[in-house]
Every structure is written in C-alpha cells, then in structure tokens.
Amino acid sequence: MIEIRNLKKSFEDIEVLKGISTVFETGKTNLIIGQSGSGKTVLLKCLSGLITPTSGNVLFDGQDTTKYNYQERQQLRGEIGTVFQGSALFDSMTVLENVRFPLEMFSNLSVKEMDKRSEEVLERVNLTKESFTKFPSEISGGMQKRVAIARAIVNKPKYLFADEPNSGLDPKTSMVIDQLLHELTVEYNTTTIINTHDMNSVMEIGENIIFLKNGFKEWEGNKNEILTADNEAVIDFVYSSKLFTKLREVLLEEKSNSKKS
Amino acid sequence: MTKKVLILHDMLKLLGFIGAYCIFLGKVFKKPQGAKVFRKLIMREVYDLGMSSVGLVSFISLFMGAVTAIQMAQNFQGADIPVPNYYISYATKVVLILEFSPTIISLILAGKVGSYIASSIGTMRVTEQIDALDVMGINSPSFLVMPKIIASVFFNPILIMISIGMGLMGGYLIGEATRMWSTSDYIIGLQMPMATRLFVYTFVKTVCFAFVIATVPAFYGYHVKGGSLEVGRSSTSAVVWTSVILIILNLILTQTILS
Numbered sequence: 336m337i338e339i340r341n342l343k344k345s346f347e348d349i350e351v352l353k354g355i356s357t358v359f360e361t362g363k364t365n366l367i368i369g370q371s372g373s374g375k376t377v378l379l380k381c382l383s384g385l386i387t388p389t390s391g392n393v394l395f396d397g398q399d400t401t402k403y404n405y406q407e408r409q410q411l412r413g414e415i416g417t418v419f420q421g422s423a424l425f426d427s428m429t430v431l432e433n434v435r436f437p438l439e440m441f442s443n444l445s446v447k448e449m450d451k452r453s454e455e456v457l458e459r460v461n462l463t464k465e466s467f468t469k470f471p472s473e474i475s476g477g478m479q480k481r482v483a484i485a486r487a488i489v490n491k492p493k494y495l496f497a498d499e500p501n502s503g504l505d506p507k508t509s510m511v512i513d514q515l516l517h518e519l520t521v522e523y524n525t526t527t528i529i530n531t532h533d534m535n536s537v538m539e540i541g542e543n544i545i546f547l548k549n550g551f552k553e554w555e556g557n558k559n560e561i562l563t564a565d566n567e568a569v570i571d572f573v574y575s576s577k578l579f580t581k582l583r584e585v586l587l588e589e590k591s592n593s594k595k596s
Numbered sequence: 597m598t599k600k601v602l603i604l605h606d607m608l609k610l611l612g613f614i615g616a617y618c619i620f621l622g623k624v625f626k627k628p629q630g631a632k633v634f635r636k637l638i639m640r641e642v643y644d645l646g647m648s649s650v651g652l653v654s655f656i657s658l659f660m661g662a663v664t665a666i667q668m669a670q671n672f673q674g675a676d677i678p679v680p681n682y683y684i685s686y687a688t689k690v691v692l693i694l695e696f697s698p699t700i701i702s703l704i705l706a707g708k709v710g711s712y713i714a715s716s717i718g719t720m721r722v723t724e725q726i727d728a729l730d731v732m733g734i735n736s737p738s739f740l741v742m743p744k745i746i747a748s749v750f751f752n753p754i755l756i757m758i759s760i761g762m763g764l765m766g767g768y769l770i771g772e773a774t775r776m777w778s779t780s781d782y783i784i785g786l787q788m789p790m791a792t793r794l795f796v797y798t799f800v801k802t803v804c805f806a807f808v809i810a811t812v813p814a815f816y817g818y819h820v821k822g823g824s825l826e827v828g829r830s831s832t833s834a835v836v837w838t839s840v841i842l843i844i845l846n847l848i849l850t851q852t853i854l855s
C-alpha cells in the first residue's frame with residue numbers, strides 16, 4: 336500500500352501539486368486521471384523518487400520514504416517496476432537483453448537462470464520467441480509496451496507504476512495492455528498505479544481512481560461511481576465525448592428508476 | 597556599469613558550469629554497479645570510442661606526417677646555415693610526438709567521439725532511458741560515463757601511438773616518393789634520442805585529454821532538456837567546449853611540465 340499525505344511540489348514559483356492526500360491499495364489497479372498538465376506525471380515521478388516533493392509524505396507500506404537516505408532510496412527503487420510513456424527501452428539491447436537487464440544488475444542468478452526468467456515474463460506478456468532477438472526499433476509500439484511491462488515485472492516488484500501505458504496505441508492494443516496490467520497486478524499482488532487520460536482504460540480497469548485538476552485531488556472513487564459522479568470537473572472530463580454523454584443519460588435514468596421502484 | 601554586470605553574470609555562469617561539472621563527476625566516480633554488465637559496457641565503449649577511430653586517425657596522421665616532413669625539408673634545405681637532412685625526420689618526429697598527435701588528433705577525436713557521446717547520452721535522456729535507469733536504482737552517471745572514461749583513457753594513448761607511427765610512416769613514404777631526402781638520413785633522424793620528460797609530457801597530455809573528451813560531452817548529453825533539437829544543440833556545444841578546454845589545458849600542461 337502506498338499512502339501520500341498533503342503532497343506538494345513546486346518548480347520555482349509554479350506549484351504543480353497542491354497538497355494531495357490519498358491511498359493506493361495493494362492488489363488493485365489504482366488510476367490517476369486528469370487532463371494534460373494536471374500534475375499526473377509529476378505525482379508519479381514523486382512516488383518513484385525521480386522528483387523530490389517540496390513538502391508532504393510518501394509512505395510505502397507505512398515507511399515514510401521522504402526521510403530515506405540515498406542507500407535506502409536505491410534499495411526501494413529495486414522494488415519498483417516502471418513502465419514509461421515512451422517505453423524507454425534501451426536502443427542498444429535486444430528485447431531479451433532489455434528484460435534481462437534488471438536481473439543482471441540486481442540478482443545473483445546464472446546466465447541460464449536469467450534467460451529462463453526473462454523468457455518466462457516475455458511469454459507472459461504474449462511475446463513470441465521470434466521477437467526476443469529483435470531490437471526495440473524493429474518491433475511495433477504495442478510490442479515495445481509489452482517488453483517495457485516485462486522488464487518492469489521481471490524482478491517481481493512490489494510496486495508497479497505505468498505512465499500513460501497506452502498512449503499512441505490503437506484502442507484494441509490499448510485494451511490488451513490494460514488487461515495485462517490488471518492481470519499482473521492480481522497475479523503478483525502489486526500496488527499498481529497507472530497514469531492515464533484514456534476513458535476506455537478507466538472503465539476497463541479503474542478499481543480505484545483519483546482525479547486531478549490543476550494540482551488538486553478533485554475526486555476519488557471507482558469505475559462504477561465515475562459515470563454518475565456529480566462533480567462538475569469530473570463530468571467535464573468524462574463526458575467530453577458524445578458517446579459517454581449518452582451513456583450518462585441512460586445511467587442516470589436507470590438510477591432514478593431504481594430509486595422510484 | 598552594464599558591461600561589468602554582464603561580465604559578472606558570465607563569470608557566475610562559468611562558475612555554475614564548473615560546479616555542476618564537478619558534482620556530475622562526483623556522481624560518476626561513485627562505486628559502479630553490476631560488474632558483469634559493466635565489463636561488457638567497457639568492451640563496447642573500447643570499440644565505439646577507440647577501435648572505430650583507428651582508420652580515421654591513421655589516414656589523417658599518414659598524410660599530416662608526409663606534409664610535416666615536406667615542410668621541414670623545405671625550411672631546412674632553404675636555410676642560410678646548412679642543416680643535415682637527418683634533421684628533417686628528427687624534427688618531424690618531435691612535432692608529431694609533442695604536438696600533432698596528442699593535441700590535433702585529440703581535437704579531431706573531440707569532434708568525432710565527443711558528438712557521439714553527447715548525442716547518444718542526450719537521446720537516452722529525452723527518450724526517458726536515463727529515467728528508467730534511475731528508477732531501477734542504478735547510478736546512471738556512473739553507469740553511462742565511467743565505461744567511457746575507462747575506455748577512452750585506456751585506448752587514446754594507443755590511438756596516439758598509432759598516429760605517431762603512421763605520421764612517421766607518411767614522412768618516410770613521401771621521402772621515398774619524392775627523393776627529397778635519403779632513406780638512411782630519415783632513419784638516422786628517427787634514431788636520434790629525445791628527452792624522457794618529453795614522452796612523459798605527451799603521455800600525461802594524452803590521458804588528460806582523453807578524460808576531457810569522455811566527460812565534457814557526457815556532461816552536456818546528460819543534462820539535455822527537451823527534444824531532438826536540443827540534443828543536436830548540446831552535441832554542438834559539447835564539441836565546441838571540449839575543444840576550448842583541450843586548447844587551454846594544452847597550454848597549462850605545457851607550461852607546467854616543460855618549463
């Protein structure tokens with residue numbers, strides 16, 4: 336479980352995060368949603384330790400990481416798997432080498448064991464053996480995302496972070512990636528936090544959702560609650576498409592009918 | 597008044613740059629992680645930074661050695677006081693060992709290798725590959741730059757030796773082709789002794805230059821912010837500043853060791 340308390344982050348005189356408090360639960364897919372520039376990526380980078388918060392606390396399983404020294408922070412980072420928006424695969428390494436890399440750095444496994452484990456996770460994210468020897472530039476965006484997920488989980492992390500994992504992907508591939516992240520969360524019992532502004536992802540895997548606007552936490556709930564939420568900012572964000580507006584009308588009608596009966 | 601403020605501003609900027617560079621080096625020299633991966637990286641860097649430059653260094657040195665020998669011959673043979681022909685190869689050797697090979701070849705490497713280092717690390721920065729290393733708990737400055745320093749400091753002296761050898765070969769071949777001096781004169785000149793401290797001076801220069809060539813472009817690449825345009829700009833700045841530092845360092849080392 337990850338808990339944040341009154342988290343603030345400023346860049347010079349611009350305050351990007353304005354006192355956010357919430358809890359991200361273990362074994363669930365926690366989603367941070369909001370428009371571009373709402374502070375989602377900054378919040379995720381504060382959690383992963385890439386950015387130091389200006390004030391507030393970040394607790395990983397009850398341990399306040401803002402008080403950690405360099406060594407403790409490095410150790411914690413070994414327990415975090417991160418999927419970056421652009422995949423961030425190492426260009427000079429093949430698919431298999433990319434996935435094997437965290438094992439080479441942090442485990443005492445033999446080359447054979449490392450290869451076995453890497454191949455296992457690559458197969459788990461539905462990649463075939465033919466792709467193992469290819470370089471990131473030789474595979475599609477969707478495959479790159481899967482490799483990035485495989486690299487993030489190869490060390491069996493306790494925490495899994497993903498920054499807009501389906502940006503630039505078609506809806507079908509996006510759904511596959513979402514489902515994969517959800518399945519892995521349950522399988523590995525990780526505390527998964529996903530940044531997204533994709534409503535399909537929200538409706539597919541949003542077990543716990545926090546909505547950010549202008550650096551504030553505007554709303555918190557789950558995928559069942561978001562469609563009928565009465566928060567203006569959430570309505571504005573969720574119902575930006577006609578399809579979802581229509582859906583809201585149907586859902587509100589159903590809700591009022593069930594109340595009457 | 598405004599001019600003084602501008603000078604002060606530039607001075608502070610320079611001090612800021614030196615401070616940031618020192619902090620960066622501090623991170624680079626922290627204990628490296630993953631010995632197996634580290635060894636592999638060093639071998640790759642030896643190829644990328646050293647082996648791949650052998651052809652270019654040999655080609656330039658061969659021709660520059662020939663040109664230097666011709667210039668020496670022109671000067672000595674046209675002098676009022678008669679100068680023995682074996683001084684042509686001796687002077688060519690001294691020029692190559694003291695200045696051409698360690699300094700000019702290092703400047704060429706600053707362009708070739710420096711732009712490669714700055715752009716490759718800069719691209720890793722803008723594509724979040726460095727963030728990926730950091731988030732895994734890897735000391736990214738050490739992981740990325742230390743193998744480059746080791747490879748460069750180890751291989752640059754070899755490149756400079758190749759350059760000296762090829763330069764002397766160039767002088768010999770042009771002598772054979774033009775018959776401006778005899779083979780025996782050329783060999784006698786090459787066998788004339790040079791003071792040991794001159795070789796020490798060349799070696800120290802080469803190692804210091806190799807360190808600068810590996811670290812200054814890496815510093816620029818590591819601190820890129822933005823996209824591909826900024827990567828290109830940082831690569832250019834890296835080459836310019838590496839060359840400027842090499843020239844200043846050349847003067848400092850020459851004054852310190854030779855005077």
